[in-house]
Structures are given as C-alpha cells and as structure tokens.
Amino acid sequence: MNGASREALAAARERLDALTDNTSVDAGSLAAELAGVTTLLDREVSLRRVLTDPAQAGEAKAELAQRLLGGQVSGTTADLVAGLVRSRWSQSRDLTDALEQLANLADLTAAQQRNALDNVEDELFRFGRIVSSNTELRAALTNRAAKVSAKGELVSSLLGGRADATTERLVTRLVTAPRGRSLEAGLESLSKLAADRRDRMVAVVTSAAPLSEPQKQRLGAALAKLYGRTMHLNLDVDPEVLGGIRVQVGDEVINGSIADRIEDAGRRVAG
Template sequence: MRASSQGSLAAATDRWEAVLGTAGSDSFRYGTELFGVVDVLDGSAALRRALTDPSRSGEDKAAVVAGVFGPKVSGAVADLLAGLVRSRWSAEGDLADSIEELGTTSLLAGAESRGDLIRVEDELFRTIRLLADNRELRLALADKDRTVADRQRLLTSLFGARVAPETAALLERALSTHRAPTLTAALVRLNEAAAARRQQLVAVVTAARPLTQVQVARLGEILARAYGRAVQVNVALDPTVVGGLRIQLGDEVIDATMLARLDEAQRRLAG
C-alpha cells in the first residue's frame, strides 16, 4: 500500500479507535458490517472505481456510499465509510483492503472490551497448529469445489460454541477472503493483529521437545530485550526440527544459535 493509502488508513484508524473505545459489544456488529461492505466492493469494480476516483469530489463519493450502504449499516459505520471515501487512495483496491483491516480491528476491539483478546489470540494460534498438523483438513478447507459456506461450516463444526464469537467470525472470514495466499497465512495475519493490539510481537517457537514454563519465560525475556517490545511466545512441537528449536517472528526466522548470540549481546550491553 503506497503512502497516500497508508496515510488515509492511519487517519481513519485513529478516528475509528475513538469510536471503538466506547462501542463495547457493538464492535462485533461494526466488524461484520464492514466485512459485508468489503464483499460488495470486491464484487463490483465499477463501485470501487467510483469511490476512489480522484476526479470526483469527496461529497459526491460520500453520497454514493450513503445510497449504497446507508440503509444496511449502522450510523457509526456509515460515518466511517463517508470519511474513507473522502480520503485519497493510491489504488482502487486499497479502499477495500483498508475496510477489511478496520473490520478485523473492530472484532478484536469487541473481544478486548470483554477481556477476551488473549483468548481470541490463543484460539487463532491453536487453529493454525491444528491445520499444520492435519493435512486432510487443510485440503478439505482449500477445496475450491466446495462452497465457501460449506467450508465455513466444516471449520466452525470443529469448535462450535467453544470459541469466542470473535474467533468464530474471524475464522469464517479467513476462509472467504482472497487477501492471503492460503488459509493458514490469513490466520497468521489475524493472530499477529491480535498480538499487535496488545502491543506485543508474536514468536512462534517450534521445538523438538516440550519447553518448561521457565524456558518459555526466558525465551520471552531474550526476545523482548532484542526487539524492544513484549513478545508473546507460542510453542508448537515438531521432533524433526534441526537443532531442537526454531523461532519465527513475522517473516524473520531465528535459529537456536542466533538466539544464543542475541542473548550474549544483550548481556554485554547490559554490562
């Protein structure tokens, strides 16, 4: 996303966070409404062009939004959309991508308002691990011959009412969106978004053997010192891991040797 779009999204996010701060349970409804808007935009190139055309006035585009979405969304979401289309976008697809991100933010804010954000983050991570360990399930969920609704039912049936409502909504969304190359990639992004909302990085630690709580805490401390932020350590087991340990933060992979060097460097800096 280029500078104009990034600036527009950042400004909208700041305004929207102020709304979410007092929305409570309404945040869930806002999130699902925003996802519905994205679906409409994804299905209409003409509408995307109309709402991002720099030659049209902001008021004209806001009027289009009101006509198309006004009767279908809450007042808060309608105001958000009006502000978004008045902004500048580098590419027509950036508007829908930004609304998708704001929808995710809304659901996570709803979980946060109930004190369930950590739960949602953990449930997303456990789903990622379940897919990693179950090839048949991955293939079934990736089967394009099955409808999205069918695949959503399959995924939801694995958990039922056992997960937070925000987790269920995000899982279903991950199946229907095209904004990630795979379901697992979509879930990783959502997991990282939940962690970021708690101002933490997520480290996925794949170990050959189970780690003790002391070892997990120690890993978190080393990584936090190295990256200057709190780090949530999620542990998965894989006996084939070379060296016994593999750590991934976003796109960066750290092996056990590098971790030891980081720890030693931090010790020296600390005197």
C-alpha cells in the same frame, strides 16, 4: 499498502479507535457491517473504482457511499465508510483491504472489551498450528471448488462451542473469503492484529477542566510507564471532579489531583 493508502488506513484506524472507545458503539455489530461492505465492494468492482477514483471529489464520493449504504447499515458504519472514500488510495483494491482490516480490528476490540483478547490470540495461533500439521484439513478449507456454505459449516464444526465466538467469526471470514491470500498468511495477519491490539490500553480520564497539552503528555507518559503499554487517553470534562482527576484503566480507578497522581506514578515507576 504504499503512500496515500497507508496514510488513509492509519487515519481510518484512528477513527475506528475513537468510535470503539465509546461504550455506546457495539464493536461486534460494527465489525459485521464493515465485513458486509467489504464483500459488496469486492463483488462490485466498478463501484469500488468509482469510490476510489482520484479524479472525483472526495465529498461527492462520500455522498455516494452514504446514499448506497443508507438504511443498509448503521449511521456509524456509513460515516466510517464515507470517511474512507473521502481519502486518496494508491489503488482500488486498497480500499477493500482497509475495510477488511477495520472489520477485523472491530471484532478484536469487541473481544478486548470482554477481556477475551488473549484467548482469541491464542486460539488463532493454535488453529494455525493445527491447519499446518493436517494437510487434509488444509485442503478442505482452501478448496476453491467447495461451496462457501460448506467451508463455513466446516469451520463451525471445528470451532463452534470450542473457541471464542470472535475467533470463529474471524476464521470463518478468512476461510470463506480469502481474497487471494493463503490461509497461513491470513491467520498470521489476524494474529498480528490481535497482538497489536493487546498492546494498546485505553485510559478514561475525567477532569474538572480540559487538560492542557503538556498535562496530557505528562499523564499519558506516566500511565504508559506505569502499565507498560501504549496508552490512549479518552478525555472527558466534569466540573464536579472539583479540580482533581479521575482515571479509569480497565477495572482500576485512580482518583486524586493531577499533580499528586503524576508524581505518585513517577515514584512507583522509579521504585
């Protein structure tokens, strides 16, 4: 993607991260609905062109998307799609490419929430190696004359019960809707998304009062050094924390004052 499309996708990925950081949002269901919208816009080219028409007001396009999707998908999905069509896209196809990527990211996030992301990444890699070494299997999976249902059944026979459900869903979508890509390119793209997602950690930070920008930057930097990964801070305010701070990263919980914990993190890094 270039120019406006790259910026629109980056903003959409930030919105997706904010949504999936909320434990009340089912990332797996969100992924399935986004994949369904991708299929719809791939099929309805004229609709996709209307939703990406730079001559139309962004709010008007968002309202159209909401009307079309209302009752068909969750409000969360409809709002996310509406935000996408408000943005400017360099070309019409970029919108569906972005939707597909968001669907895959949501599925990978669901796997991460189950502590299964490493397995999914490994399974995608191994599946790619198997396909590249078996010309008959590759031909069957990429046969344009084969029915979509037959390809889906083949993937199920290969991965069902043997791989994580997320891996099976991702590979099934890729095989049944390659969208002009080679199987190898699609698997490589999925593996990269999984690796990118694995390098991102989320810290749930609860403080007695809103943190200042310098405090957020100091805490984020200290946690990133401590855990060795990019850290996203999900901030919450609870007066009962009594002037201190509570930080949860995965299953690990850190309690204490802001100053003490940042200094402690610095000492642990230095040591």
